[in-house]
Amino acid sequence: MKYLSDVTTLKLLPEKCTGCGRCVEVCPHGVFKLSDKKASVTDRDLCMECGACAVNCEFGAISVNSGVGCAAAIINSMLYGGEPSCGCDGNKKSADCC
């Protein structure tokens, strides 16, 4: 399943990439693949902006504007200001992923 096309803020700077493979290890949507010691993006539209890749790329090759993709949280932050945060009850995501 894919969400809206061409909205993700994900950016990969290939010149900084050392091919360590962390991004492939952490991305739950298979957005990255490694070939010839360089990471590349397979399909941007699969990205859900969780930020795991950017947090764990120690070479600063990835940037993404991450945050909660939760309508209630965003509406709350529109109404009352502040960053959207998943005050929408926690534990909403399917908890089966341990």
Place this chain on the structure above:
Amino acid sequence: MKELKFISAGKQNDKNTASCCSAEKKNLISEASAIKDTCCCTENSKLPEWITGAAETPVGKACKVSTAWSLADHWGQIKSRTSGFRMKYSVKPGLYAAGNPDKDSDVLVSANYKLSFDILRRSLQGMNVWILVLDTNGINVWCAAGKGTFGTNELVNRVQEVQLNKIVNHNRLIVPQLGAVGVNARSVQKITGFRVCFGPVYAKDIPAYISSGYKKTEEMRTIRFTMADRLILTPMEINPALKKFPLYALIVLLIFGLKPSGIFFRDAWSGGMPFLFLGLISVFAGALATPVLLPFVPFRSFALKGWIAGMLAAFFTIQSSGIIHQGNIILLIVACLFFPLATSYIALQFTGSTTFTGMSGVNKELRAGIPIYITGVAISLILLIVFKLGEWGIL
């Protein structure tokens, strides 16, 4: 039998008792606190069923956990998936043991949401591993990682607090992949010396992951969102929507019952009933049908998906039941305008629970959607006023 051994094991360590437990049930409690503070002070001051004993470590004891679920665990899962109960369903952070782990055993990191912990231990049958439970305020790994409570700091502190370096003689920590949002592997290694391996997304793949030498297949690192996953999330969509229903019902009944000479209950009911019924249909179209049938409803936008589901639901309900009199063109327009928008709005809320929607997309939908929702509601109200004026013979 097990219980007895457990208790006597605890007595030897009675001097550790002091800190945190009430005096009642002395034996059980002293036992519990003997276990290095890991599992004492559970809510009702007695050891839960899933703790089966104590495991020795060089720096004290850790609670041994069962890899099977008891009836209470199943019941807890049902309650936590359907109600606010999940907000207080937690286990005490610290080190636990599954099987008979030793110095070479792997360390699996988890959150202290009881359901996350249960799902993890259930998938460890026949394995000997340590479980390091972080304090995430009882929130699951993914949500907690997003908030930062399942994060670098907490992991580092917990590793140091339980003195993990004295318990195992390797430097490998297996952290759930979805925790990667909050855990900076590089910092953890710098501070603690432990190397973070991000394990599979799903706990059930852990045995295969470990036995393959910590290699993840593409499937193990990909998050899914099956129909069953979606269905299991719908109670948490339906409940909040239904909570707002009484207010909606009150407004509808007031509008339809209002006469220049007062409020008439009979008119309120006969006039308002179709709108109450359609409101209920909208809730289920947006909070149940749209999530469950998500990939089959056209468009990628949740607002559009919801609108289509709502339009179909309202159309077929009106057609088949004839609850809005065909001649009543104003009410018909209001119904076709309002209910699909309501469904759309409710469906949009589901973005908070999916595994694939991102913030930029939801922002875009809201920026486009909110003005439309507000306009739609305003026009509906104006049309209802026109309808009422006509009914009262003023227009």
